[in-house]
Amino acid sequence: MSSRHTTAIAGSLVMASFSAVMILSGTAGAEDDGPPSGKGGKVVDEAPAGVKLTTLLPGRISVDNGSEKTAITATVKNEGSKDSGKIRLLVVGFDGLVVEGVEGCSAIPENGLPEGSNSGFACPIDNLAAGESKSYAVDATFDLGKTGKICLPVQTSDGKKTFWQQGPVPFGTSNPSPDAPATPLLLGTDNKPAGPGRKELPKTGPARDLLPLGAAGASLLATGVAGMWWSQRRRPGVREG
Numbered sequence: 001m002s003s004r005h006t007t008a009i010a011g012s013l014v015m016a017s018f019s020a021v022m023i024l025s026g027t028a029g030a031e032d033d034g035p036p037s038g039k040g041g042k043v044v045d046e047a048p049a050g051v052k053l054t055t056l057l058p059g060r061i062s063v064d065n066g067s068e069k070t071a072i073t074a075t076v077k078n079e080g081s082k083d084s085g086k087i088r089l090l091v092v093g094f095d096g097l098v099v100e101g102v103e104g105c106s107a108i109p110e111n112g113l114p115e116g117s118n119s120g121f122a123c124p125i126d127n128l129a130a131g132e133s134k135s136y137a138v139d140a141t142f143d144l145g146k147t148g149k150i151c152l153p154v155q156t157s158d159g160k161k162t163f164w165q166q167g168p169v170p171f172g173t174s175n176p177s178p179d180a181p182a183t184p185l186l187l188g189t190d191n192k193p194a195g196p197g198r199k200e201l202p203k204t205g206p207a208r209d210l211l212p213l214g215a216a217g218a219s220l221l222a223t224g225v226a227g228m229w230w231s232q233r234r235r236p237g238v239r240e241g
Contacts, residue, residue, distance in 0.1 A: 035059060036075060039188045040169030044153075045161040050082030050130070055089070055152040055166045062182045063142045070142050070185075074102070076125070076154055077133040084128040086157035091138055092120035094168050096146030096191065101139040117151070124157060144183055145193045147172060 036056035047053055056075040063070045076089045090108070093099040098119050105123035113120050123136055142148050151167035172191025177183045185191065 036073070037187055038166060041152075041164060041166035043163065044165050045163055047080070047163040048082070048085070050080045051078060051084050051163075052080035053078055053084060053087065053128070053154045053163045055154060055164060056133075057150065057152065057166065057169070057187055059187050061142075061171055061185050061187075063144060063185060064182050065144070065178065065180060068141045068143060070140050072138040072140055072150065073135055074138050074150075074152055075133055075135040076128065076152070078128040078130055081130050083130055084125070087125050087128065087163070088155050088157055088159070089123040089125065089134075089136070090120055090151070090153045090155065091123065091136065092117045092151040092153070092168075093140060094118065094149035094151065096143035097148030097150055097171065098141045098143075099138060099150070100141060103137045105136065114151075142171070142185065144176065144178075144191065147191045148185075 037059050038054050038056055041055060054077050056077065058073055061070050061072055074089065074091050076087075078084050089105075091099055091102050091105065092108075092114065094117050099121060100119070102121035102123060105121040108120040108122055125134060128134060140150075147170055149168035149170045151165065151169070153162045153166075154164040155162045169188060170190050171185040171187055172189040173183060173185050174189065174192050176193060
């Protein structure tokens, strides 16, 4: 076999392999971009009879690698058979995820934030009819050199009871793209920063995975399993806008 013929065959194999990789990569991306999810959500206090409140977050978000800005849609649903009455949705950021604004909602004062959080907004809802949902546009930034989490508690209007809490649940990727215009992050995935030149990931271990519950002395796993930290540890100062 001539060297020219051998080179041609080798080139064809390389192209075939490259095409196969591109197809597999495209398929994986499509599967990641799934429907909104209630991952990391849990009932905390019992809701009134006939009321079933839950929340949803996108399965995938995209963070601009230059500005670190991202957009998130937070949705609250009443899957029950009766109206909710007055409630409120809270949108709270942790670690590398900072909530900059939520359309139609008021910023939670610093002394009203749960311990460990860096930002939050309160969204009053006069009533959520049975079978209805309400979505909010969330503007946020995400430091890709850190882990980042978000939490969505649904409470009574006075904050005395928490009917449902999603999170703190992480967004992240184990395959960062520092040279791309944006980095896609998946819900329920701990973020791993890009290689050399990026910021170091905070130390991991038991201390990172736990959040205090106040006087109860219990702990909340930060892997997306929800707990009752908000209802156990409330501070004054949250006002509805």
